[in-house]
Amino acid sequence: xxxxxxxxxxxxxxxxxxxxxxxxxxxxxxxxxxxxxxxxxxxxxxxxxxxxxxxxxxxxxxxxxxxxxxxxxxxxxxxxxxxxxxxxxxxxxxxxxxxxxxxxxxxxxxxxxxxxxxxxxxxx
Amino acid sequence: xxxxxxxxxxxxxxxxxxxxxxxxxxxxxxxxxxxxxxxxxxxxxxxxxxxxxxxxxxxxxxxxxxxxxxxxxxxxxxxxxxxxxxxxxxxxxxxxxxxxxxxxxxxxxxxxxxxxxxxxxxxxxxxxxxxxxxxxxxxxxxxxxxxxxxxxxxxxxxxxxxxxxxxxxxxxxxxxxxxxxxxxxxxxxxxxxxxxxxxxxxxxxxxxxxxxxxxxxxxxxxxx
Numbered sequence: 001x002x003x004x005x006x007x008x009x010x011x012x013x014x015x016x017x018x019x020x021x022x023x024x025x026x027x028x029x030x031x032x033x034x035x036x037x038x039x040x041x042x043x044x045x046x047x048x049x050x051x052x053x054x055x056x057x058x059x060x061x062x063x064x065x066x067x068x069x070x071x072x073x074x075x076x077x078x079x080x081x082x083x084x085x086x087x088x089x090x091x092x093x094x095x096x097x098x099x100x101x102x103x104x105x106x107x108x109x110x111x112x113x114x115x116x117x118x119x120x121x122x123x124x
Numbered sequence: 125x126x127x128x129x130x131x132x133x134x135x136x137x138x139x140x141x142x143x144x145x146x147x148x149x150x151x152x153x154x155x156x157x158x159x160x161x162x163x164x165x166x167x168x169x170x171x172x173x174x175x176x177x178x179x180x181x182x183x184x185x186x187x188x189x190x191x192x193x194x195x196x197x198x199x200x201x202x203x204x205x206x207x208x209x210x211x212x213x214x215x216x217x218x219x220x221x222x223x224x225x226x227x228x229x230x231x232x233x234x235x236x237x238x239x240x241x242x243x244x245x246x247x248x249x250x251x252x253x254x255x256x257x258x259x260x261x262x263x264x265x266x267x268x269x270x271x272x273x274x275x276x277x278x279x280x281x282x283x284x285x286x287x288x289x290x291x292x293x294x295x296x297x298x299x300x301x302x303x304x305x306x307x308x309x310x311x312x313x314x315x316x317x318x319x320x321x322x323x324x325x326x327x328x329x330x331x332x333x334x335x336x337x338x339x340x341x342x343x344x345x346x347x348x
Contacts (some may be wrong), residue, residue, distance in 0.1 A: 001217055002218075002220060002253075002254040002257065005218070008138065008259075009136050009139070010136055013132070013134055013136065013138075013223075013232055016133075017130065017132060029164070031127060035136075036265045038280070040256075040283045040286060040287070042254065042256045042283040042284070043257070049306065062169075065140070068335045074126030089282040089283070089286070089316075090282065090315070090316075091315050092286065092315070092316060092317070092318055093315075093318075098308055100314075100315075100319065101318065102317065102318050102319060103284075103304055104286075109255065109289075110135065110136045110137060111132075111133060111134060111136055112132045112133075112134050112136060113131070113132065113133060114129050114130060114131045114132055114133075115129070115130050115132060116125070116127055116128070116129050116130075117127065117128060117129075117130060118125055118127045119125070119126055119128070120125065121125060121126055123295075
């Protein structure tokens, strides 16, 4: 249950990004915040969304939508020489040859991918 | 009105990761082996750590421990009986330790200098979920599982088990009355974290502790 602190970091990070935008974008509204969340990131998407409403209140992110893109685990299989996507997180074996692997290429991501903002045309 | 996309590609826990990288460099420069112990509440982390600290002290090694709990300094007082420096971290409701807390407590810890230590143990808050996201700069992450918890726990909490470097099974002295299925537990741990080293221990009887202490010495010498 550390989703609230995760969401607080997201709000801080996006708010900080807004201040670095060019003058023409000042006062822009945030419509969407898009996250990449790996299957091994230890966060619950529903819980992130619930906390997001609370944490974004009274900030430039208020009213925006949190869009979570879930990423499956990808392991590198030595014998096959391939990066293979796993169906779940119950077994860490190459789906093709069955060889165990701890060489993770994807699945621990917990990052802000991008934000969608709306700006007034007149300012341009 | 126009809308546009601004790319960020920024790690949400970037601040923690940066602080942890700084700590890792400090530990390496001081020559201290740092281990992060993670498990459910009630697995027996404190009893296991107490025996570990006693064993290291008896062998003449210099060890210390930071112990995280939501409230109380009960664990620190208990661990201090092993005769090594121990410092309690109370998180007051936060479900995990983070790199900032570790850095702050190391800075305030008057009677301990990192370069005087060989081993520093960090006993995390009892929780099998949240600590897996927070790097503390440790070189080795240990996950503990007791025989009373059920053999399928690694399958239920794969994110933490997958991120561990070694696993410790505790309370082996009561494995039989608990109906502990040893083979299933070992297989489940290995399914989630292939190739992991597993220690079967009892803080009460001392079983497995010798092998564990030998592993620590090897790890410190950089051999595992």
